[in-house]
Amino acid sequence: MSGKPRLTYLNGRGRMEPIRWLLAAAGVEFEEVYLETKEQYEKLIKDGFLLFQQVPLVEIDGMKMVQTRAIMSYIAGKYNLYGKDLKERALIDMYVEGISDLMQMILMFPFSPPDAKDKNLESIKERATNRYFPVFEKVLKQHGQDFLVGNKFSWADVQLMEAILAVEEKVPGVLSGFPQLQVFKTKMSNMPTIKKFLQPGSPRKPPPDAHYVDTVLKVFKK
Amino acid sequence: MSTKPKLYYFDGRGKMESIRWLLAAAGVEFEEEFLETRDQYEKLLQGGSLLFQQVPMVEIDGMKMVQTRAILSYIAAKYNLYGKDLKERALIDMYVGGTDDLMGFILMFPFLSAEDKEKQRALIVQKATSRYFPVYEKVLKDHGQDFLVGNSFSWADVHLLEAILMVEEKKSDVLSGFPQLQAFKARISSIPAIKKFLEPGSQRKPVPDDKYVETVRRVLRMYYDVKAN
Numbered sequence: 082m083s084g085k086p087r088l089t090y091l092n093g094r095g096r097m098e099p100i101r102w103l104l105a106a107a108g109v110e111f112e113e114v115y116l117e118t119k120e121q122y123e124k125l126i127k128d129g130f131l132l133f134q135q136v137p138l139v140e141i142d143g144m145k146m147v148q149t150r151a152i153m154s155y156i157a158g159k160y161n162l163y164g165k166d167l168k169e170r171a172l173i174d175m176y177v178e179g180i181s182d183l184m185q186m187i188l189m190f191p192f193s194p195p196d197a198k199d200k201n202l203e204s205i206k207e208r209a210t211n212r213y214f215p216v217f218e219k220v221l222k223q224h225g226q227d228f229l230v231g232n233k234f235s236w237a238d239v240q241l242m243e244a245i246l247a248v249e250e251k252v253p254g255v256l257s258g259f260p261q262l263q264v265f266k267t268k269m270s271n272m273p274t275i276k277k278f279l280q281p282g283s284p285r286k287p288p289p290d291a292h293y294v295d296t297v298l299k300v301f302k303k
Numbered sequence: 304m305s306t307k308p309k310l311y312y313f314d315g316r317g318k319m320e321s322i323r324w325l326l327a328a329a330g331v332e333f334e335e336e337f338l339e340t341r342d343q344y345e346k347l348l349q350g351g352s353l354l355f356q357q358v359p360m361v362e363i364d365g366m367k368m369v370q371t372r373a374i375l376s377y378i379a380a381k382y383n384l385y386g387k388d389l390k391e392r393a394l395i396d397m398y399v400g401g402t403d404d405l406m407g408f409i410l411m412f413p414f415l416s417a418e419d420k421e422k423q424r425a426l427i428v429q430k431a432t433s434r435y436f437p438v439y440e441k442v443l444k445d446h447g448q449d450f451l452v453g454n455s456f457s458w459a460d461v462h463l464l465e466a467i468l469m470v471e472e473k474k475s476d477v478l479s480g481f482p483q484l485q486a487f488k489a490r491i492s493s494i495p496a497i498k499k500f501l502e503p504g505s506q507r508k509p510v511p512d513d514k515y516v517e518t519v520r521r522v523l524r525m526y527y528d529v530k531a532n
Binding site for chain 2: 159
């Protein structure tokens with residue numbers, strides 16, 4: 082039996098993608114089980130794997146963990162990506178929660194009704210450029226360090242890197258007003274574990290397409 | 304200058320209520336500044352106090368903390384309500400994630416139309432009784448201890464009590480199929496700091512009313528219709 086964490090989710094980004102990023106950034110290999118049918122999902126529930134009947138599910142260190150934030154906090158804590166003390170953890174939590182709010186908009190985007198897609202895309206662009214990116218641009222400018230918190234690579238850096246790339250897929254050139262973030266993106270891309278994750282053949286999932294949306298609706302629809 | 308934490312929010316529950324509960328449970332006195340006008344909010348924004356332009360905001364230990372979950376995690380850790388190790392923290396985080404999702408259905412309730420409110424009430428009760436309460440009922444039954452995690456009072460217990468009371472406000476007999484939770488509710492309610500918080504005159508806020516909804520809409524200029532889940 083493998084000691085590697087095992088991820089159960091659909092074969093796509095969704096709520097599992099930030100977990101894949103974090104494990105990869107920490108240099109942790111993992112296995113994946115993909116939900117393709119409603120029956121698979123119902124069996125997981127019946128067999129008592131899903132505490133609140135939901136995925137993501139990550140089997141790690143003898144636990145069947147659910148709730149994305151709980152899983153990420155555990156991984157960050159275990160692999161020293163959560164700062165050195167309570168105050169650094171507070172900063173990381175604030176940054177990660179903010180980024181997560183932005184990512185939520187991207188998460189929901191493929192499920193928008195067709196007549197709302199333009200508006201939602203505009204909202205993503207507006208929030209990224211007026212609310213979220215300026216904060217991290219300023220943080221990096223003010224301390225002049227490579228990483229967001231405590232001059233050390235952390236969960237916050239991974240999450241920001243993921244968000245930058247995800248927004249760029251929707252709004253090319255979105256970093257044009259953010260020189261610090263451009264440098265940050267390059268630095269993160271060159272970190273060995275992240276560089277590996279960004280290469281073809283890694284567990285990184287592609288942007289959600291129609292097939293992904295169909296699978297989600299099929300597996301979870303009542 | 305006071306060293307008490309200071310909470311910036313509307314004079315009502317919303318996302319700040321869980322923070323009030325946790326501070327109270329930890330026996331920590333706090334001050335509050337209530338947002339009543341758009342001007343107050345804009346002043347906070349211009350002053351750079353709101354990292355992502357949002358409240359809740361809590362001034363604590365020299366930080367202007369935002370993001371409810373970050374604030375709650377900080378308080379829980381600082382006041383030893385976060386378990387004794389990484390695995391207990393993981394359990395607490397999972398349980399709190401569940402009660403947070405449940406309370407999320409209630410958070411938007413005051414902003415819904417009358418018709419949507421009825422549907423949402425039914426949804427809240429259904430989720431509580433079929434998805435969330437059974438989990439905590441089983442946890443308590445399986446280990447037979449007083450508290451959810453590690454035989455020690457934690458954030459998870461405070462959050463669950465808050466959720467139970469909020470759902471009961473929507474359906475008073477919702478705990479009828481959950482004997483463990485009934486006992487849990489009685490037990491946690493009688494902890495001195497919690498008992499005090501549950502008494503009139505505490506900083507616990509009442510069920511949100513129309514005045515609260517108007518204030519939030521006015522201050523945030525949030526005039527769009529809120530849809531049910």
